[in-house]
Amino acid sequence: MVTAIHPLHPGFAIVIGIIAALTALALLRLFPQAPHRPGRVSSLDGLRGFLALGVFVHHAAIWYFYSRTGKWEIDSHLYVHLGKDSAGLFFMITSFLFLTKLLDAGRKPVSWLHLYTSRILRLAPLYFCSIALLLALVFTVTGPRLQVPLPTLLRGLAEWLSFTMFGAPDLNGLRHTYTINAGVAWSLPYEWFFYAILPLLALILALPRRWMIVACLAIVGGMAALSLHNAAARTMMSFGGGIVAAIAFRYPPWRRICGHHIVSVLVLALFGLALIGYPGMPNVLALLLISTAFVPLACGNSLFGALTCAPMRFLGDIAYGVYLLHGIVLFIAFYCADRMGLTLTGSVAGYWASIAVLTIPLLVICHAAYTFVELPAMASVPQCVARLRKAAQRLPGARQAKANDA
Template structure:
């Protein structure tokens, strides 16, 4: 049977192959203690990142032929990316809202943890983007130096300040498959958390409330409020977990059937997962996972957990793999690939991608996450020194 560009068998095949690859790679991935963790969510992450990989691979096929970076002309393939991102947003909303609802409000620990989790690998990705941009422009400075520097700063800001083309390379963001657009949404959510804690009748410092106000103002001016709906779905999922009857139903076999039905209905009824009704369906799907549903055991497999640990790397690095394949084959040869050949190439790229993610996890992500305690201790020492010096300065001014 011929494989067309939007074959429904391709995503399943790539997910299955990824799980097979994760068997030997998993020996090098230490899994966190499952106590207190939403293990089904951990298992979901890896499948979502792989979905984004397949989604962007289909976009590259069209982009190589038309020069247009656009959503796939298939509801299934469009939602492989859109729904995956929506579910990533729901995961963030659920986990951090659950944390503040439980009264855990060590904001320094929370924000330092987020920076240490997200920034090191992202910063290296930006450096690689800059290197590839310079290679594309033959190491000539095309933009004025100030414009080049401002662009670099914008990229290092998690693109909160923008993601411009660098040094005249059109479509710089496509080197990373355009995934960076989601990062400002994540950081706005983190900024809004203190305000949500305040609404939950917790004591919150005024400076943190100001941060929330700035986050909301930024969202109103720069972001799409429709694309923030999944965060509401994640909060709703938290409340579903607190209702024993609802959680028990969603955790069981009928909950699995309901979750899968919502997923199928979204693909059948909507061209995009960004439609509010589609977001509602995916929110029900996620609520089941948040309540502990493993989709008949799929999400609690060890290989699913391994892919979940590698998911951030898969999300950030898959764009480089696709871009380098495009450059390695050459634009003409890449554009001449048949759909079957394109998917064969994508499948061949999977193992190198997972190996790169394993290396990044072991060498960059894991050491950074494990450094949180020492970083917090150093910040505490620095803050105590600054406070002491400020007090000394105030005393000297009074004496003077």
């Protein structure tokens, strides 16, 4: 008797990972990447690739059930963790990188203009491209005519263009518009909130040591208290893991300890305990386990080389594109199949074979987006900063201050 394969069998996630790694190797042969800048934490580059791939597999699993039941949810510790933990770890990477900049401010002062310009040009261009694709798909599904008043459509589009800070409403009457991009934009307001409070964190770090510790403890204690009753606060607590890692990173002996193979085993054990014991973040205990596991990774632990190998670092480079665009690729696949009278979820094996095949064009598209959208935008940061400084010098107040100095 043949036992039916469960649609959330762990083997499917492993196969997708293998396909992604092979595709990354092929793309690296065709399009060799420039060497990474010195000073980067290579393990985090690879971790980004793993996390983006995890979110893709998470939403692929959700689509299997959504197409059958209309419910955007799954019941599986592994596949839930691939989505929720990946988002939390992305937050930790963000806080680690930027708190490290603030901690190094004594040696290399922070240019706030450069920092915020780089963040805008890093996140906005590809995000706006993804929203243009989303809008095109909305009108593909609903037809080219307005199904709602134009002001309603424009207001909803403005909310989407604000990185969903004010909501992610249905557009042109299309129910569950968020499924087009798998609702991934929910995390971006948290990212922008963290960037917004960086000057406050800089002020706290500039306090005398005693008061800095008091202020940090007060903030962490307040957030911990809120997290017991508020999911948004629990999500914000994810940034705390990166802050702890940034502090640990400043101690070379600790970095040497974190690179040991025994620590790699402990990191995997912590992830395994969170996976088995809890349904996923933002559960407080799961968050604590994942945050503890993140510290060695931020300090250079590569999990036996898995996070620093060429395919994972390649996936790390295009991770933002994978995160933003994988939902659109999944939606197009289901929409086209439906138009052709096909059912992707006819069999479990057939469904995951389709996802495996989709992995290849997804990575090709994301590599193209990285090459033609993300890299040019990032390369333009110094020029944009110079133009902004020159424009600021032309302002009346700046001219008056210059005259007074003279």
